[in-house]
Amino acid sequence: MGHWLMKSEPDVFGIEDLAKARRKTTHWDGVRNYQARTYLRDGMRVGDLAFFYHSNCDEPAIVGIVEVVRAGYPDHTAFDANDAHFDADSDPKQPRWFMVDVRFTRKLARPITLATLRNHSAGALKGLALLRRGNRLSVMPVSVAHWKFILGLA
DNA sequence: GCCAACGTTGGC
DNA sequence: GCCAACGTTGGC
Numbered sequence: 001m002g003h004w005l006m007k008s009e010p011d012v013f014g015i016e017d018l019a020k021a022r023r024k025t026t027h028w029d030g031v032r033n034y035q036a037r038t039y040l041r042d043g044m045r046v047g048d049l050a051f052f053y054h055s056n057c058d059e060p061a062i063v064g065i066v067e068v069v070r071a072g073y074p075d076h077t078a079f080d081a082n083d084a085h086f087d088a089d090s091d092p093k094q095p096r097w098f099m100v101d102v103r104f105t106r107k108l109a110r111p112i113t114l115a116t117l118r119n120h121s122a123g124a125l126k127g128l129a130l131l132r133r134g135n136r137l138s139v140m141p142v143s144v145a146h147w148k149f150i151l152g153l154a
Numbered sequence: 155g156c157c158a159a160c161g162t163t164g165g166c
Numbered sequence: 167g168c169c170a171a172c173g174t175t176g177g178c
Contacts, residue, residue: 134163
């Protein structure tokens with residue numbers, strides 16, 4: 001089973017939005033980065049777990065856990081000219097952008113802040129993609145060891 | 155193929 | 167709001 005971290009801006013779509021969503025499930029659409037796309041398309045499997053991370057906000061932090069309930073399939077918003085993530089060059093016959101469906105599992109008792117994670121950047125969390133300088137990936141893998149350690153921080 | 159310019163991300 | 171870092175674009 002794979003482990004991941006998925007970023008979302010709480011002002012746009014936060015953990016509370018997912019918890020309130022129908023069937024507590026959402027399409028993870030709008031990712032327009034090739035590396036993240038490849039993780040969505042080829043890496044994520046049904047049953048994988050992911051940390052839900054709040055980015056670009058007052059307190060960047062891991063706030064919850066979600067489960068992948070549908071593996072990668074074409075992101076239809078790329079074909080919708082009215083969508084903010086429309087990609088005119090994307091061909092429906094050969095989709096460029098993919099998404100998965102994720103379902104709310106639980107919120108953490110308290111958020112694990114980016115600052116807390118950084119405290120371990122040279123130790124137990126060495127190599128965690130989230131802590132790479134200038135990291136802009138919105139979907140990234142988390143090793144089992146890192147996953148367990150982070151859960152222990154909660 | 156190089157690389158400068160640009161738009162975006164995201165922490166602070 | 168600022169700005170560093172990054173990915174993408176497009177001229178050459």
